[in-house]
Amino acid sequence: MAHSPISILSQVDFNGQPLTDELLMKTFQQLIDEHGYVLMCNVLDEFDPVKFCRRLGRFVPNYTGAVVGDVRPEPGMDDVYHAGNTRPLTPHTEGYDFAVLPPRYIALWCVTPASGPGGETTLADTRPWVAALTAEERERLESAEYDWKTTEGVQRLGLDLKTRHPILEENEQGLIVRFSCNNLLRDDDDPVVDLQHRWETAFGDEHMAIEYRENDMLVWDNWRLLHARNAFSDRSRHLRRIQIAA
Numbered sequence: 159m160a161h162s163p164i165s166i167l168s169q170v171d172f173n174g175q176p177l178t179d180e181l182l183m184k185t186f187q188q189l190i191d192e193h194g195y196v197l198m199c200n201v202l203d204e205f206d207p208v209k210f211c212r213r214l215g216r217f218v219p220n221y222t223g224a225v226v227g228d229v230r231p232e233p234g235m236d237d238v239y240h241a242g243n244t245r246p247l248t249p250h251t252e253g254y255d256f257a258v259l260p261p262r263y264i265a266l267w268c269v270t271p272a273s274g275p276g277g278e279t280t281l282a283d284t285r286p287w288v289a290a291l292t293a294e295e296r297e298r299l300e301s302a303e304y305d306w307k308t309t310e311g312v313q314r315l316g317l318d319l320k321t322r323h324p325i326l327e328e329n330e331q332g333l334i335v336r337f338s339c340n341n342l343l344r345d346d347d348d349p350v351v352d353l354q355h356r357w358e359t360a361f362g363d364e365h366m367a368i369e370y371r372e373n374d375m376l377v378w379d380n381w382r383l384l385h386a387r388n389a390f391s392d393r394s395r396h397l398r399r400i401q402i403a404a
């Protein structure tokens with residue numbers, strides 16, 4: 159069952175006038191600290207999403223090297239697990255295939271919404287799930303390192319990334335969660351299989367579904383939330399994407 163997002167920030171006030179940069183950022187910070195994500199709505203055409211994101215941190219290039227990436231169906235990519243097609247994506251965090259720390263924030267904004275059903279970005283907060291772990295399981299998830307591979311789609315771009323990280327990593331700026339349903343390499347009898355099933359089920363039960371209108375911008379804490387995508391049919395759906403370091 160999908161829930162509606164509650165952490166929503168209007169770029170304009172009740173009079174239809176843009177919030178000042180200062181107030182917009184202050185409310186954004188309050189909302190993202192509490193909920194781990196913000197959906198910015200009522201966004202005027204004049205709003206500059208790149209300028210806004212620059213205030214959150216240093217940009218991390220996308221796989222192609224493009225700093226501002228495009229998320230839209232790409233030719234010849236319909237048969238693989240990849241953001242650049244119309245198929246669903248399973249719950250994951252971004253950047254488990256990076257040797258360096260995963261990006262802290264992901265920003266997606268909508269150039270062209272999908273008409274018809276589907277195409278929602280879905281999100282769920284791992285914080286209560288991590289809090290519910292036994293001390294023993296938490297200790298194991300922090301100490302056991304796993305091999306991760308990159309997605310089939312990214313491999314087809316010519317990048318064969320292989321990394322080794324634990325699921326949970328304490329960092330001075332907070333806990334880092336890494337998660338994938340399909341790109342975490344493990345044996346079928348590994349105890350992490352149970353966690354993958356539990357978290358995929360919890361995601362199915364608890365996720366929020368973000369339906370984009372034109373110019374809407376979604377930003378989330380990628381160390382804390384899992385994200386996924388519902389399938390869609392409108393091939394004109396087009397988002398832009400920035401990854402931001404801690």
Ligand SMILES: [Fe+2]
Nearest residue numbers: 250251252385
């Ligand atoms: Fe993703």
